[in-house]
Amino acid sequence: MSASPSKIHDVAVVGFGPVGQMLALLLGRAGRDVVALERWPHPYPLPRAAHFDHEIGRIFQAGGVGEKMRAVTDPVPDHYEWRNAAGQALVRMDWSGDGPSGWPTANFFSQPELESVLAEAAEDLPTVSARRGCEVTGLQLDDDYVQLTTHGPDGSGAVRARYVIGADGANSFVRSAMATTVTDLGFFYEWLIVDTLPHEQAEWSPMNWQLCDPKRPTTIVSGGPGRRRWEFMRLPHEDIDELKTPEAAWKLLEPWGRTPGNTTIERHTVYTFQARWVDRWREGRLVLAGDAAHQMPPFAGQGMCSGLRDAVNLAWKLDLVLDGRADAGLLDTYTSERSDHVQHAIGMSMALGQVICVLDPEEAATRDARMIAAGADPERALPPTPPPILGDGVLQRAPDGSRAPNVGHLTPQYRVTHQGRTALLDDLTGGGFTILTDGTGPLDALHATDHDFLTRIGAALVPLHTDNASPDGYLDTPGGYLPHLREQGHVAAVIRPDFYLFGAAADAPELRELIGQLREQLRSPAPMPTPTERAPEPGPFAAAVEP
Secondary structure (H helix, E strand, O other): OOOOOOOOOEEEEEEOOHHHHHHHHHHHHOOOOEEEOOOOOOOOOOOOEEOOOOEEEEHHHHHHHHHHHHOOOEEOOEEEEEEEEEOOEEEEEEOEEEOOOOOOOOEEEEEEHHHHHHHHHHOOOEEEEEEEEEEEEEEEEEEOOOOEEEEEEOEEEEEEEEEEEEEOOOOOOHHHHOOEEEEEEEOOEEEEEEEEEEOOOOOEEEEEEEEEEOOOOOOOOOOOOOEEEEEEOOOOOHHHHOOHHHHHHHHHHHHHHHOOHHHHEEEEEEEEEEEEEOOOOOOOOOOEOHHHOOEEEOOOOOHHHHHHHHHHHHHHHHHHOOOOOOOHHHHHHHHHHHHHHHHHHHHHHHHHHHHHOOHHHHHHHHHHHHHOOOOOOOOOOOOOOOOOOOOOOOEEEEOOOOOOOOOOOOOOOOOEEEEEEEEEHHHOOOOOEEEEEOOOHHOOOOOOOHHHHHHOOEEEEEEEEEEOOOOOEEOOOOOOOOHHHHHOOOOEEEOOOOOOEEEOOOOOOHHHHHHHEEEEEHHHOOOOOOOOOOOOOOOOOOOOOOO
């Protein structure tokens, strides 16, 4: 059976894993008409990704699923430690407590439970539909939309959408329809991942640690509530097919006291860790996100996290573009901002992997001595990496037109009080653009046109105070936003919907200029590339990747 589509959706998301689910959820909450197309008829039932950080918790909060996500995760109560074969600490990272985003620094989960929360929330929205068992097999570009050929249980059909997002994994079909190239750093290691369900309730201390033993580098971490994960590096003489067998998994678990009598293996498979990214994430109406745009080793736990950062960056820009509040050229900043940021995550993951994946005993002894001499301090013991900031994009400009200093950093989220309610900032403002000011004075200087613009983009005005004198103001938490603003000599800061700093102002006139810059950047004209019809070709990520 074939169908001729008449409806044009705002967005078609190809792939309905965590990144596609988050995109559908964020866009659906903004009222956008979204259809998600997933080739597999049922959600994948076994663990894969296992960690997210405080920033990702804030993204879940923005999607309205924060409390449900807390219920299916294990926040880390202590530290993450690397030890050598003798049990000496090589590095110790404090993962306890909340991070800058107001969420636990590190959280572990089982991916099927996490996906269930996201998928249910997205599909409950009236403007979001998800079609499982619907494979995209063709793609044709038109001036005003993209037409996707699909095949599902009811036969072939077609779906039209103004934009198509490829969140369809490392072997992305959408990417195969694009001309973009790939940068591959040639980083390859193979590890056996074993996800388990221990039969007893035990306290694992530390909850997460890394054995840096040249005889067999091994990772031991939480797999979410009630679960444990072991990761074993493949040694050069080992056959991958033999390593994938249940017998090999049980043999490697035996020294850790895990047997069929006290443990159930949920999943065991060999992963090839790689480091690569697509060079251009948008071509006209086609956009990539998540593993379709980048892959990285898991040593920093940033694979899924990076995909969810893609989702929140792309969602607010698409929301503005779809109803004309911003020029389509805004979407080009998605690549420039996120590509630089994800390269930091890839570089960090590789640097950690190069420290962990040492099989030569002499090299390992030298590494151990250096790291022990550094006092297991991650600042001194681990290789330096660039700071995780956005690449050039929607960011404040200096008078000479260059990027202003200190912009593009993740901003913190503190608890504040407004009209008798105390909560994390985003829960009070509803998210979106946020204008933080030291009192009401800077806002009083804004003109009616400024207020009209801020209203159109859904910005929240947050005049901060240190007492309850202003009924419409926000009571800052001790040690929160105001001390930082004043320390930097700023009276205002503009925070983007993805929580990154657009810019800051030293006085009221500078705030007006800052708002003007934001207006100009959102409307910056850029012509859409000439649409072309291209037959899909095999994607550049040709290596087999676990689903």
